Amino acid sequence: MKCEYCMGTLSLEDEYCPHCGQPNKHAKQHIKDMKRYQSEFENTRKYVYEKTGRYTDTTVRVIVIAVLIVMIMVTFLIGANSWSIRSSWRRASANRHYAKYSKIMDQYLAEEDYLSFNTFCNENYIRSYEEPYKEKYCLVIQIAGSYSTVQDALLYYCFLEDEDYIEQAVDRTVDALDYFYRYYLNQDDYYTDLYGESEIFEQAASVMEYNIEQMLVAYGNFTQEEAATLPALSKTKKAVLLEEKLEEKMQNE
Amino acid sequence: MSKRHKLDIVIMILCLILLFALCFAIMQFREDEYTYSERSFYYSMCSDNYDNIASMTRTNRAQGKKNQAAYQEYYALADYYEAALYYNIYTKAGDTERAEIRKKAMEDAVSRMGTLSPQKQRIDEILKIE
Numbered sequence: 013m014k015c016e017y018c019m020g021t022l023s024l025e026d027e028y029c030p031h032c033g034q035p036n037k038h039a040k041q042h043i044k045d046m047k048r049y050q051s052e053f054e055n056t057r058k059y060v061y062e063k064t065g066r067y068t069d070t071t072v073r074v075i076v077i078a079v080l081i082v083m084i085m086v087t088f089l090i091g092a093n094s095w096s097i098r099s100s101w102r103r104a105s106a107n108r109h110y111a112k113y114s115k116i117m118d119q120y121l122a123e124e125d126y127l128s129f130n131t132f133c134n135e136n137y138i139r140s141y142e143e144p145y146k147e148k149y150c151l152v153i154q155i156a157g158s159y160s161t162v163q164d165a166l167l168y169y170c171f172l173e174d175e176d177y178i179e180q181a182v183d184r185t186v187d188a189l190d191y192f193y194r195y196y197l198n199q200d201d202y203y204t205d206l207y208g209e210s211e212i213f214e215q216a217a218s219v220m221e222y223n224i225e226q227m228l229v230a231y232g233n234f235t236q237e238e239a240a241t242l243p244a245l246s247k248t249k250k251a252v253l254l255e256e257k258l259e260e261k262m263q264n265e
Numbered sequence: 266m267s268k269r270h271k272l273d274i275v276i277m278i279l280c281l282i283l284l285f286a287l288c289f290a291i292m293q294f295r296e297d298e299y300t301y302s303e304r305s306f307y308y309s310m311c312s313d314n315y316d317n318i319a320s321m322t323r324t325n326r327a328q329g330k331k332n333q334a335a336y337q338e339y340y341a342l343a344d345y346y347e348a349a350l351y352y353n354i355y356t357k358a359g360d361t362e363r364a365e366i367r368k369k370a371m372e373d374a375v376s377r378m379g380t381l382s383p384q385k386q387r388i389d390e391i392l393k394i395e
Contacts, residue, residue: 073272080279084286091290098294124363127347128323135327167316171391223354230354 013038102137110144117149121212124219127163130156151213155196159220162188166224169258170231178258186251189224193243197221233261300330306339310381315346315388341377342384348374349392 015022020031024042028035090097106113113136120129132138133153138145140153165188169181196217221243228234228242234257242250301321309317322343325331352367375385388394 069269070272073269073276076276077272077279080276080283084279084283087283087286087290091286091293094290094293094296127319128326131320131323132327135324164316223351226354226358226360230357 099137103139103142106136106138107142107144113138114145114148121152121216124216126156126159126216126220130160133157148209148212151210152216155192155213155217155220158188158192158196159224162192162220162224165189166227166232169254170227172258172262175262178255178262182251182255182258185254186247189242189250190247192220192224197243228257233257233264300325300328302331303335303339306336310339310342310384313387313391315342315391319343319347337377338379338381341374341379342381342388345371345374345378345385346388346392349388349394353392353394 013022013024014020015029015032015034015036017034018029018032020029022029022031022036022039024039026036027039027043113132116132117129117138120126120132130153133140133156138149138153140146140150145153162185165181165185169185172178172181225236225239225242228239229236232239232254234242238253238257242253245253301324305321306318309315309321318339322340325336326340348367348370352364352371355361355364355367375382378385
């Protein structure tokens with residue numbers, strides 16, 4: 013554009029003519045307009061940034077909340093299913109360590125330590141109906157579990173000192189003995205299709221039956237004959253005999 | 266209170282709940298693998314509950330845990346109790362072979378009982394070992 017005073021060339025941004033120094037009326041308005049536009053632009057940008065920023069902050073927080081909720085649900089689910097998760101994991105571990113564990117189990121069987129055998133199987137999740145233990149140990153794992161219950165009941169029965177608990181001791185012992193004799197020593201049909209080496213089962217069953225009899229003789233005030241006939245008695249007769257013997261023992265003491 | 270502050274509070278509460286859920290899950294897993302502490306053995310011994318000591322010993326051994334020296338004397342006590350229980354049974358039954366095996370186990374256990382050796386007398390009393 014041209015200066016209206018000296019006709020020199022000047023631009024819209026020049027507030028004064030660079031040739032004659034006179035003020036540029038058009039530039040003033042232009043600069044004023046530019047400042048206004050700049051200010052509006054800055055305000056709009058600030059508004060957009062703020063709005064977007066708030067929106068982004070909110071979105072991020074909502075996403076964090078959603079993730080936390082999912083994590084909480086997963087954690088509670090895992091905790092609630094810890095037994096089955098751990099059980100699966102331990103069973104898989106038992107399968108991997110078959111060679112090592114079976115050596116330990118054979119050692120316990122050789123020492124006739126059926127309680128340790130039972131505890132070892134329980135604590136290491138060795139199940140009688142799962143491979144590879146099923147083939148060799150199924151029956152003996154089952155009977156060891158029952159024998160452990162009988163032992164606990166017998167120890168409670170034989171060393172009972174409080175007469176108020178006679179009935180409880182007798183009931184517990186009768187239930188344990190009845191189950192043991194009925195399912196494992198009388199070859200009940202229920203167990204004919206189970207696996208396991210019959211030789212180790214028969215050896216174990218024989219020793220367990222012997223131990224039970226002798227424990228009743230040594231600590232339960234039974235005679236050898238009474239202990240030997242106990243398996244053949246009905247549940248009611250077992251209860252009567254056990255109660256009689258316990259009361260007799262307590263009176264003698 | 267602005268929307269962002271409310272969301273911040275919700276996030277804090279959820280973090281606390283997550284922490285609680287993690288503790289719950291960890292406790293559930295640990296519960297499945299319970300072993301017995303020295304304190305449990307001590308209290309059982311004080312109440313002459315040797316059968317419980319034997320049971321706890323079997324559990325700890327089966328899990329292959331708590332093998333420190335502090336536990337060995339309690340384990341020896343459990344071994345002595347079990348051996349003595351069956352020694353008495355087999356002696357009265359006239360089963361000398363099994364009784365002899367248990368006798369050796371008793372002697373071995375006594376040698377490992379250390380400071381708990383006085384408990385032998387109490388066990389013999391309860392089991393009426395002659």
